[in-house]
Amino acid sequence: MSTHPAPPPPPAPAPAPGGAARAALLVLADGRFPAGGHAHSGGAEAAVRAGGVHDPDSLEHFCRGRLRTAGLTAAGLAAAATAGLDPLVLDEAADARTASPALRATSRKLGRQLMRAARAAWPGPALDALAAARPRGAHQPVVLGLAAGTAGLPPHDAAHIALYESVTGPATAAVRLLSLDPFAVAAVLARLTPDLDRAAEAAATAARAALHDGVDALPAASAPLLDLAAERHARWKVRLFAS
Amino acid sequence: MTRWSVTAHARITAAPDGRGGTALPELAGDGPLALRRSRDRVTVVGAMAAPLGGDRLRLDATVLAGARLRVGTAAATISLPGRDGAESVYDVTLTVEDRAVLHWLPEPLIAAAGSRLRTTTRVELAEGARLVLREEQVLGRSGEQPGALSTRLTVRRAGRPLLDQELSFGQAAPGWDGPAVLGGRRAVGQLLVVDPAFEDKPVAARLLDRDDGLDGSHASDGGDALVTPLAGPAALVTAVARDALTLRRLLDEGQREVVGAPW
Numbered sequence: 001m002s003t004h005p006a007p008p009p010p011p012a013p014a015p016a017p018g019g020a021a022r023a024a025l026l027v028l029a030d031g032r033f034p035a036g037g038h039a040h041s042g043g044a045e046a047a048v049r050a051g052g053v054h055d056p057d058s059l060e061h062f063c064r065g066r067l068r069t070a071g072l073t074a075a076g077l078a079a080a081a082t083a084g085l086d087p088l089v090l091d092e093a094a095d096a097r098t099a100s101p102a103l104r105a106t107s108r109k110l111g112r113q114l115m116r117a118a119r120a121a122w123p124g125p126a127l128d129a130l131a132a133a134r135p136r137g138a139h140q141p142v143v144l145g146l147a148a149g150t151a152g153l154p155p156h157d158a159a160h161i162a163l164y165e166s167v168t169g170p171a172t173a174a175v176r177l178l179s180l181d182p183f184a185v186a187a188v189l190a191r192l193t194p195d196l197d198r199a200a201e202a203a204a205t206a207a208r209a210a211l212h213d214g215v216d217a218l219p220a221a222s223a224p225l226l227d228l229a230a231e232r233h234a235r236w237k238v239r240l241f242a243s
Numbered sequence: 244m245t246r247w248s249v250t251a252h253a254r255i256t257a258a259p260d261g262r263g264g265t266a267l268p269e270l271a272g273d274g275p276l277a278l279r280r281s282r283d284r285v286t287v288v289g290a291m292a293a294p295l296g297g298d299r300l301r302l303d304a305t306v307l308a309g310a311r312l313r314v315g316t317a318a319a320t321i322s323l324p325g326r327d328g329a330e331s332v333y334d335v336t337l338t339v340e341d342r343a344v345l346h347w348l349p350e351p352l353i354a355a356a357g358s359r360l361r362t363t364t365r366v367e368l369a370e371g372a373r374l375v376l377r378e379e380q381v382l383g384r385s386g387e388q389p390g391a392l393s394t395r396l397t398v399r400r401a402g403r404p405l406l407d408q409e410l411s412f413g414q415a416a417p418g419w420d421g422p423a424v425l426g427g428r429r430a431v432g433q434l435l436v437v438d439p440a441f442e443d444k445p446v447a448a449r450l451l452d453r454d455d456g457l458d459g460s461h462a463s464d465g466g467d468a469l470v471t472p473l474a475g476p477a478a479l480v481t482a483v484a485r486d487a488l489t490l491r492r493l494l495d496e497g498q499r500e501v502v503g504a505p506w
Contacts, residue, residue, distance in 0.1 A: 052421075052422025052423075052426050058422060061418055061422060061423075062421055062422045063418075064418030064421060065417070065418025065419065065421040065422070065423030066418070066423040067418070068418055069424060092403060092404055093407065096398075096404035096405055096407040098474075099408065099473065100471055101472060102448070104474065215404065216404075216407070220395065220407040220408055221411065222408040222409060222410060224410070224424065224425065224431055225422065225424055225425065225426050226423050227481055228468075228481065228483065231450060231469055232450060
């Protein structure tokens with residue numbers, strides 16, 4: 001780690017033409033990529049305990065809401081980071097979009113873990129500069145967007161990964177917490193894919209607008225129960241997942 | 244519904260009157276947004292049913308340096324469908340200068356069946372400004388499915404983002420009544436308090452629901468509320484409840500937690 005003051009992060013490199021980096025999308029989106037996401041349930045553990053999520057149908061309802069709120073907001077930030085918006089400005093925008101301090105802490109912790117994995121996989125000056133400017137972790141979607149750009153992926157792909165993570169985390173957790181049939185949960189995820197594609201399109205469009213109009217053009221969709229559940233979950237003495 | 248859609252732009256400017264009170268150099272109601280004043284208080288009185296599909300309403304309030312202003316509404320605002328299913332828009336811009344105080348405390352916004360409304364509230368705060376802002380949304384009148392409602396609240400302080408949240412409900416917002424968003428409840432609200440004093444003494448995050456188990460694992464029947472410190476000098480109370488009365492009780496309780504002595 002450098003001890004020099006960080007220069008402002010340079011813009012992320014232009015995406016590789018023609019989707020040449022498609023395999024990088026698979027590596028970055030893979031749940032086995034060592035970025036720490038497996039330890040988090042995306043609010044599902046609290047929703048299961050509160051009784052809101054109890055079977056594949058209620059899981060689907062939960063995931064649809066999470067995708068359209070926290071997922072879309074993360075996707076907009078990620079796509080904007082890939083598109084070249086200043087990551088520190090996006091980091092501040094992520095704070096303003098995250099009312100729960102427990103969720104802000106989780107996002108920064110996941111950002112720190114992803115940063116470590118991403119710098120090993122796709123070293124580059126943009127990631128180095130953000131790591132130096134936010135040593136305790138930048139918000140995860142911002143790191144994700146920079147990592148995607150460094151790997152040669154376009155903003156749209158960064159949005160897809162953020163959205164995919166926003167539902168696979170709760171889905172995988174629900175299988176463990178409720179002993180749900182993994183085939184039924186795979187079917188839930190498959191049914192969410194049209195919503196996911198539409199949200200990725202919306203996030204990428206917003207990121208393009210934000211290049212001219214600033215971060216206010218990015219989605220800020222929020223979900224009151226996710227905030228409530230996160231604060232409640234953070235107070236439990238015993239839990240299976242970190243969030 | 245019988246009337247055509249309207250476009251209206253109301254304006255309020257508050258200034259110190261030099262004797263410790265508030266002057267209103269500008270108080271301009273327009274169309275459905277009629278304004279009444281008493282001392283440092285302005286009440287928005289609905290001069291006709293609004294917003295109705297297709298309406299474009301705008302309300303700007305500015306509190307100049309050192310002034311105090313309270314704004315409320317005489318009754319709940321009901322979003323109603325128009326003739327052709329058009330969306331209505333209600334934009335509010337609030338500007339609070341240094342040493343100025345704004346209490347923005349409207350009655351709830353009710354999204355009636357078949358309505359389509361998009362609201363934006365943009366708040367620009369100077370570094371030394373103080374704000375109490377409440378927003379309440381009720382999804383449908385009693386026993387009806389709600390129309391489409393989306394509300395965006397963007398608060399900037401000293402030019403930097405402090406809070407940016409959008410809530411969307413109804414058919415165009417999949418999952419809105421599910422376990423991640425409202426969990427079947429029909430009333431949701433927020434109370435935001437911005438005060439430079441929170442720089443040194445931020446509020447602690449705290450749940451307000453009372454019928455919890457000891458570990459706080461279970462949601463209560465009537466409603467849940469949460470007090471959180473934001474990343475800047477501000478506290479946000481978020482509440483979700485079965486009805487507007489329970490919601491208000493939770494937000495009032497949150498306000499008492501956050502604002503010790505009234506200011």
